[in-house]
Amino acid sequence: SISEDDVEDILFxxxxxxxxxxxxxxxxxVVVESVKNDLVGQKIKRSSDIEEYIYEALKKAVSNxxxxxxxxxxxxxxxxxxxxxxxxxxxxxxNGTGKTTTIGKLSNYYIKKGYTPVIAASDTFRAxxxxxxxxxxxxxxxxxxxxxxxxxxxxxxxxxxxxxxAKGKELVLIDTAGRMQTNTNLMDEMKKIRRVSKPDLVVFxxxxxTGNDATEQARKFNEAIDIDGVILTKADAxxxxxxxxxxxxxxxxxxxxxxxxxxxxxxxxxxxxxxxxQIFS
Amino acid sequence: xxxxGSLGExxxxxxxKLAGMSVIDKKVVKEVVKDIQRALIQSDVNIQLVxxxxxxxxxRALNEEPPKGITPREHVITIIYEEMVNLLGxxxxxxxxxxxxxxxxxxxxQGSGKTTTIGKLCKYLQRKGFSPAVVCTDTWRPAAxxxxxxxxxxxxxxxxxxxxxxDALDLAEKGxxxxxxxxxxxxxxxxxxxxEDDLIEEMNKLDKIIEPxxxxxxxxxxxxxQAGEQAKAFSQATDIGSIIISKLDGTAKGGxxxxxxxxxxxxxxxxxxxxxxxxxxAFDPERFISRLLGM
Ligand SMILES: Nc1nc2c(ncn2[C@@H]2O[C@H](COP(=O)(O)OP(=O)(O)OP(=O)(O)O)[C@@H](O)[C@H]2O)c(=O)[nH]1
Ligand SMILES: Nc1nc2c(ncn2[C@@H]2O[C@H](COP(=O)(O)OP(=O)(O)OP(=O)(O)O)[C@@H](O)[C@H]2O)c(=O)[nH]1
Ligand SMILES: [K+]
Ligand SMILES: [Mg+2]
Ligand SMILES: [Mg+2]
Numbered sequence: 260s261i262s263e264d265d266v267e268d269i270l271f272x273x274x275x276x277x278x279x280x281x282x283x284x285x286x287x288x289v290v291v292e293s294v295k296n297d298l299v300g301q302k303i304k305r306s307s308d309i310e311e312y313i314y315e316a317l318k319k320a321v322s323n324x325x326x327x328x329x330x331x332x333x334x335x336x337x338x339x340x341x342x343x344x345x346x347x348x349x350x351x352x353x354n355g356t357g358k359t360t361t362i363g364k365l366s367n368y369y370i371k372k373g374y375t376p377v378i379a380a381s382d383t384f385r386a387x388x389x390x391x392x393x394x395x396x397x398x399x400x401x402x403x404x405x406x407x408x409x410x411x412x413x414x415x416x417x418x419x420x421x422x423x424x425a426k427g428k429e430l431v432l433i434d435t436a437g438r439m440q441t442n443t444n445l446m447d448e449m450k451k452i453r454r455v456s457k458p459d460l461v462v463f464x465x466x467x468x469t470g471n472d473a474t475e476q477a478r479k480f481n482e483a484i485d486i487d488g489v490i491l492t493k494a495d496a497x498x499x500x501x502x503x504x505x506x507x508x509x510x511x512x513x514x515x516x517x518x519x520x521x522x523x524x525x526x527x528x529x530x531x532x533x534x535x536x537q538i539f540s
Numbered sequence: 541x542x543x544x545g546s547l548g549e550x551x552x553x554x555x556x557k558l559a560g561m562s563v564i565d566k567k568v569v570k571e572v573v574k575d576i577q578r579a580l581i582q583s584d585v586n587i588q589l590v591x592x593x594x595x596x597x598x599x600r601a602l603n604e605e606p607p608k609g610i611t612p613r614e615h616v617i618t619i620i621y622e623e624m625v626n627l628l629g630x631x632x633x634x635x636x637x638x639x640x641x642x643x644x645x646x647x648x649x650q651g652s653g654k655t656t657t658i659g660k661l662c663k664y665l666q667r668k669g670f671s672p673a674v675v676c677t678d679t680w681r682p683a684a685x686x687x688x689x690x691x692x693x694x695x696x697x698x699x700x701x702x703x704x705x706x707d708a709l710d711l712a713e714k715g716x717x718x719x720x721x722x723x724x725x726x727x728x729x730x731x732x733x734x735x736e737d738d739l740i741e742e743m744n745k746l747d748k749i750i751e752p753x754x755x756x757x758x759x760x761x762x763x764x765x766q767a768g769e770q771a772k773a774f775s776q777a778t779d780i781g782s783i784i785i786s787k788l789d790g791t792a793k794g795g796x797x798x799x800x801x802x803x804x805x806x807x808x809x810x811x812x813x814x815x816x817x818x819x820x821x822a823f824d825p826e827r828f829i830s831r832l833l834g835m
Contacts, residue, residue, distance in 0.1 A: 280765070283582075284582045353762065354653075355653065357650075357651065384815075385815065386691045387689075388687075390686040391682045391686070394682035395682060439787070466762070468764060469764060470584035472791055472792035475790075475791045475792075476762075493650060496649065496733040496766065497735050497766065501764070
């Protein structure tokens, strides 16, 4: 049977591999520990089989983290629409992860499925933010609810929801300003947007290139605002996708989409098998 | 040295075990090295770099005779500090504006903070008595020009750009012409990554047209193990002269930037500590090393 000594070296290699794929250190340790517990004491026929056993145990441990049951955004949208209500989606995350671009992509994606979105320009803070989202709305022919720079983002989100309800639009996409999870004022402002607009789906938008900070971001946003799902952007930038594991482990909610480039069509529904392959490639 | 003092005090309890020892204990050194390893990996320093560094520290600590009058503990701390400083490469010199026009090219991954940092650098240069001009060559990001316009107009900085023009090379040429009598010209570029061949090719060409006197790579403080590979692709397109780390106001430690230093040989000159234009500081190696070591 397998002893701890038998697997020590392999487990160390494994841990390094996870770390190099940008899985946060605390999450890597959890995965390796779980693999170890799975293996030690197991009876195997030949010692040369160990690697195969490890690989299977690893795959299982990782799947447990990144393959989380839950409804897709499309399913949620269909449900809401059948009740005659819009699906209200709010995108949050730290600075520059791709929230605004993702709203353009999601609009395009659901327009193609026959739905009519409305966008709330609730980033009233960053230079050029309103103009940026206005460009997307214009290009895609989507109604944009906006006020002037510096105005109350919660009020804009509220107006967008009212607009969708009055006009029978099916999807509300709320763009929020990027914020550091350590910035208490801005985290409070985000909570207010949530209170006022009552989103059905709060989506954490994370950058696939993020390193160890991914867990801290996920933890703090989740504590502040209860995340319902995750979108990982810039997955085209050759990342190994470890951030998916870090964020998934903390939030324990499904990953909805992956951002795969800068154009509207560069988005795909999340696929756990694809992600596993990335991590183990 | 203040740094040595705080290293000794803060590095964890294992460090304390070194205190009062007259000869260096192999086991304790290994423990200390392991602590350093953990801290650096959690700070996003490249894994291979960390493994190499910890081996060097261990070897030196076990094999080098401490100088006379130095305790084993001080000896180990000095070695750690020296090796960390080594990772930072050559010392950062102040931006020296020694030519007219002095052309600065900003580059980096999508969303890393280039445009915001240009606003910050403009403010910094204004305080030093310069009035830089800015050229927008980002034809990708919607409202890239608007963003720069809003950032620069408060400071009354001259800006060239044309949202209708989708040719970055043409924009660079026209900007150069328009500002040829200015003392400093700063070029903003679209974000890009190493797998976007067209954009990397565009960066090559921009470099040839602009012939920058200083190319500045902006590294997102939250980036992980990809930092080195990405920096390498940028350094093949232009000669990187300095690095700025953005977003150090959060909880990320910014160790990814060390891989960029290793790949480009360029020093870190400034850090960004917030979204506002004045949240910008000269790089402080001691503070950065403390941050990386989790102190
Ligand atoms: N390669 C790539 N780039 C992306 C992707 N998603 C977004 N980007 C780029 O990342 C940059 C930042 O995107 P934004 O949508 O402005 O990010 P944001 O989160 O809204 O930023 P803030 O509002 O400033 O916090 C832009 O240059 C986008 O084109 C992606 O999936 N792949
Ligand atoms: N908290 C914080 N945010 C920052 C810092 N520097 C930049 N940002 C924010 O990061 C986001 C992206 O900044 P940009 O300046 O648009 O980045 P960019 O590299 O020009 O982006 P692209 O042109 O799309 O590639 C914005 O929300 C900025 O306000 C910083 O030091 N701290
Ligand atoms: K951005
Ligand atoms: Mg945005
Ligand atoms: Mg920019």
